[in-house]
Amino acid sequence: MPAPMYERWLREELFEKAPLNISVIDREYRIVAANRNFESVFGKPDGRRCYEIHMRRDALCEDCAVAKTFADGKPRVNEGTGLDLDGRPAHYLVHIAPIMAEDGSIPYVIEMSTDITEMRRLKLEYQTLFEQVPCYVTVLNRDMRVVRANERFREKFGEVSGQRCFRVFKRRDRECEDCPAKRTFEDGTIHTSEQVGISRHGEVTNYIVTTAPASRGEGGFSHVIEMAIDVTKLREAEQELKRANALREALVEHSTDAIVGTGPDGRVLLFNPSAERLFGIPPGAITGKTPPTGMFPPEFGPVLEAGAGDCLLDSATVRTASGEEIPVRLSGHAMKKDGEALGAAVFLQDLRPIRRLEREKIDAERLAAVGQTVAGLAHGIKNILTGLEGGMYFLRTGIKGGKKERLDEGWGMLERNIEKVSVLARNLLAFSKGRVPKVEVMAPEVIVSEIVALYRDAASQQGVAVECAVPVPPAPAPLDAEAIHTCLANLVSNAIDACRMGQRRPCRVTLGVRDEGEDLVFEVSDEGCGMDQEIRRLAFTNFFTTKGTGGTGLGLLQTRKLTQEHGGRVEFTSEAGTGSVFRLIFPRHRLPEPGTVEGSGGQS
């Protein structure tokens, strides 16, 4: 373009085409010339003064920059606020320059303003965003130094401007291997990674870090913006959740109970290894399927269908894959929320080991009882044998020495001990065969009265008082009257013997019956010779042998057997020289049904 042409353009076109509001102001502050941009914003000047147009004022503004340039002839730049044609306030960047006359006077100034309202708004918004965004924001230079950091960052890491980011974030002395900012500097793209840092208070902190170039353009960029979100709480919650899940999984996986979980459609969601073993189903074979019929006991069906509630079955049966029926204890819970079925959790305890142990325990008790009986019998028989041996010794030495009194004594010993053997054999037979029981609901005190009446007179002749103690008659109970009669007769007979062998005269035997809570209790107490500590331990095996020539030897064993057949037990206390108390304790809920006694008719 030839020089004169652009000079003409500058002179004639620039004024109108420059993207500025341009006005010329005289010393009276009247706007004497304005370009189209100016007029479009502020309207035609029409000889008005600048303060009338820009500020809607009647007088010159305080601190007027135009006035200052008139005074000192210096150009000025400042920001100002004015009102546009519609009265809206706007921010302007204002350049003021003097227009000098040849004589050096300043008859006019030229004012060029640019509307920076939008820019200011953006700047404010950026500032607010930078400071208030809920994450840590820093601006890093290529030296990895923090150039700027937002308020949130400064709170967490302190005033760190000029420090290197790895020092600030991680207290490291050199760059991190996986630094996202470095990668952004290298390739100019956004990178995100998870980092673990240390706060100014030394707390380990987890971050999700995103880095982005601070500006884009042909000439590249010199800074990276790094935004870090603190996910420490999230990670802690995740860890907690993981731990809780691991614990729950371990509990479910290692539970000895079978655990089955079903969804709302009844399909199996959870089937732990114990459940697989119980039902004989291979791992994973049933997950997602509907449990086969019979897998759960029928009693549980209604609970499942109702969709809500608990179910506890102490004794139920489930069917395995091979059709075997297994006794279980079931605890089930069907869940429902807002009317919607969510599924069910079922816990099954295999009762086979417990049942087996129970059977083994009963067998062991039976064997022990047999062993005790045999030991007791052996002890008794040995005493009788010694008596027989004694009789033979007397006969032998009597014959040998010609002593008739020894023959008589020996003969008597033989007779007595042979009789003992016979009685023992008869009682053993009766003991082992048992009898057909007859259970009837009856008043227990009736048997007590009968026993007292049976023994009272004979005992009193031996200095023993047999008394009845029934202050309050107990409730009627289903009993085999003859069996209870036998038990009480045994105990009262023993008690009378114990009195005879003791020192006390008169000596008392008391027989009573009463309700103690849920138990029916018969009690026989005596003031006889009692048993000392060691002999008490042998009471049910050897007690009969302490009765010298009187007893048949099986009374206590028989009493225990008959009592056990009624679901009861025998307890006693005894002190040598003080006496004994024997108690037959019958829990009422275990008493037999009228008609039969379980386990009778054979040896227990």
Next chain:
Amino acid sequence: MVDQPLILIVEDEPDVARYLAAALEDEGFSVIAAANAEAGLDLAEQRRPDLVCLDLVMPGPSGLSFYRELLACEPLCATPIVVVTGLTRADARSRLGLGDTLPEPAAFIEKPVDLPALVKSVREILAARRS
């Protein structure tokens, strides 16, 4: 004879007591007998026997009570005890504590009594005491 050793039999079975007494007397011992532990202790204190033949399982205080009392009684505690019982030695130990909570007796004779063995034990124990 004045210098015959005195043996106390504590036994609740009269036939057994009578048998043991006769057999030991026939062997030249003096014998006294008691039918229970209390009477046995009274007799022991009065007569200071050289040896006691003791049954264990008796009504009232047992033979073990007698044994314990005897051990606690200064002039009698050295008296040798020969236990004569229907229990086995294993039962007497495990269930009554003989040889465990109470010292082993000088001899343990199980019923029915092997008479020559009893007499031999008694003689040996008395001979050992004299020497």
